[in-house]
Amino acid sequence: MPNGSTQTIAAPCDAEQIQTACRRATGGTLSVDGSDAACDSVTMIHLFEGDAFLLLSDDAPAIGVAHGDGETSAVLEVIDTAPLQLRERVRSLIWLTGKLFEVPADMQRELAVEIAGDHPDERLLDIGHGYTMIRMAIESAVIASTSGAGAVPVETLACAEPDVFWAFEGDWLAHLESDHADLVHQLARRFPPALRTGRVRPLRLDRFGITFRIETADSDDDVRLPFSRPVARVADLSAALHALAMHPSLDHLM
Structure with a gap:
């Protein structure tokens, strides 16, 4: 933190x-x-x-x-x-x-x-x-x-309440993987070095951040990248993801 x-x-x-x-x-x-x-x-x-x-x-x-x-x-x-x-x-x-x-x-x-x-x-x-x-x-x-x-x-x-993006998560993850490989690549640069090899797949998206699954020949590993603050609207998700991709450090990495 x-x-x-x-x-x-x-x-x-x-x-x-x-x-x-x-x-x-x-x-x-x-x-x-x-x-x-x-x-x-x-x-x-x-x-x-x-x-x-x-x-x-x-x-x-x-x-x-x-x-x-x-x-x-x-x-x-x-x-x-x-x-x-x-x-x-x-x-x-x-x-x-x-x-x-x-x-x-x-x-x-x-x-x-x-x-x-x-x-x-x-x-x-x-x-x-x-x-x-x-x-x-x-x-x-x-x-x-x-x-x-x-x-x-x-x-x-x-x-408790369900995440505000529960109904949109599937479409967002599919869109990210199929149409924004460049953004996924930028986000993957924030992973620990040992987890930068393998196939990177979007796993989970919620108002607090995004989680990726790294699939290698013999293992599956998950990496979570939290947003700097919770996102409340669908319109702000794209901005939050791009801001996360452009962040120069690993301070928020979990």
């Missing part, structure tokens, strides 16, 4: 990473304690305060559990995958544990409209047409990545 009273925030906290991963996830896997049935596929996940609203097919066994007494625990696993086709796409694993509850049928469509205001997703249109929404009251949250694993208090998770 740079010296002085102003510190650069290098990366999102674990709670924000969980919120972001669940918001952009294309699905998850739900397993119920004591059930011999195969794990259920979750089509969509929306976190709100201390709850996770889950969209499942009508024939998923977990829906029957949600109509029960609320005493059976379940575990939702979410795999955060990189938008680009990397050699190893998994960026983090998330496990949410809690109890399952039904969402009354006459409220599901209304709730879907409310969710769509913050989390627009065409899969919400499937409610009542082969898919059902249930609620998980979250009791614990854990995230694991290459930097380690950690538990997140439910209260902290409930107060």
Whole structure:
């Protein structure tokens, strides 16, 4: 971190990473304690305060559990995958544990409209047409990545928000790799010398900075370059990336 009273925030906290991963996830896997049935596929996940609203097919066994007494625990696993086709796409694993509850049928469509205001997703249109929404009251949250694993208090998770660029990250990383090889090359000059050989791939982009994956013949290594300050608007991302590329030192390197 740079010296002085102003510190650069290098990366999102674990709670924000969980919120972001669940918001952009294309699905998850739900397993119920004591059930011999195969794990259920979750089509969509929306976190709100201390709850996770889950969209499942009508024939998923977990829906029957949600109509029960609320005493059976379940575990939702979410795999955060990189938008680009990397050699190893998994960026983090998330496990949410809690109890399952039904969402009354006459409220599901209304709730879907409310969710769509913050989390627009065409899969919400499937409610009542082969898919059902249930609620998980979250009791614990854990995230694991290459930097380690950690538990997140439910209260902290409930107060966190997804990264402001969660919906644009994939398009931005693809655009950076396909159309701005020169900028990627400039940014790679800020890597430690030992990591300047290999194929450089954009891995993660958020309001605090950008992470690259360096693929060599026998290893994958990640390097994160934080912005000098968090970026709040899509229009400012390009300027932040170019400023990072032109920075003459490695003071912000993580």
